[in-house]
Amino acid sequence: GAVVSQHPSRVICKSGTSVKIECRSLDFQATTMFWYRQFPKQSLMLMATSNEGSKATYEQGVEKDKFLINHASLTLSTLTVTSAHPEDSSFYICSASPQGSFAKNIQYFGAGTRLSVL
C-alpha cells in the first residue's frame, strides 16, 4: 500500500524557536496533502490543505503566519511552526492523496509528530 513518511516523530524545542515537520509520499505522487492537529484524547482537526505549487488553504482560526506550509514537490510538504510557544504543543499529522485518486478519495496518513514546546 501507499506509504507516507512523517519526520520527525517527536521533537522538543524551546519557546520562541521554529520547528519544521516533513511529510513525504514515498511511493506515489501527491497533488494534495493535508495537515491535521490532534490534542490529547481528541479528534483530528484540519489545519490546512496543501496543493503542490500553490499556496496552502488554511482553515478558519489557523494562523497562517505561525503555521507555514510549503508543498514544493509532488512528494514533499512541510509544516513549519514559527516562534513556537507551549500552547503549540500537540500531535501533528499529515496525509496525502495519490494523484488521480480523487475518484477514489483515499488519504494515506503519516505516523504523526509529537511537538513539545518548553
Add this chain to the structure above:
Amino acid sequence: AQTVTQSQPEMSVQEAETVTLSCTYDTSESNYYLFWYKQPPSRQMILVIRQEAYKQQNATENRFSVNFQKAAKSFSLKISDSQLGDTAMYFCAFMNSGYALNFGKGTSLLVTP
C-alpha cells in the same frame, strides 16, 4: 458545514464477539464519501473501510462492514469476531467536496479476552 457525530465515547467487547459503532452526519451534499479510520496506541491512522454515497451496497472489508443509511445519514461500523488487535480509537469521517476529512470525536474500543 458538515458535522460528524459519534455518540459512543467508549465501548467494550469480548474477544470473538461482534460490536457496532455508531456514526451520524449532517450534510447538504448529495455525493460524498464516508470513512472509518482506526487509531491504535501508536497513533498511526489506518483506513478501515470507506463508502461512496452513491453506492447503495454496504461496504465490507473482511471482518468489518458498514450499515449505510443515506436517508437517515447514518454510517455505523460492525466489527465481527473481534480481536485483541482491534483495540483502538475509531473515527468516523466525512470527506467534503474539497477532499479534506471531517472527523467525529471518536469511539474508544476495548477488546477484552
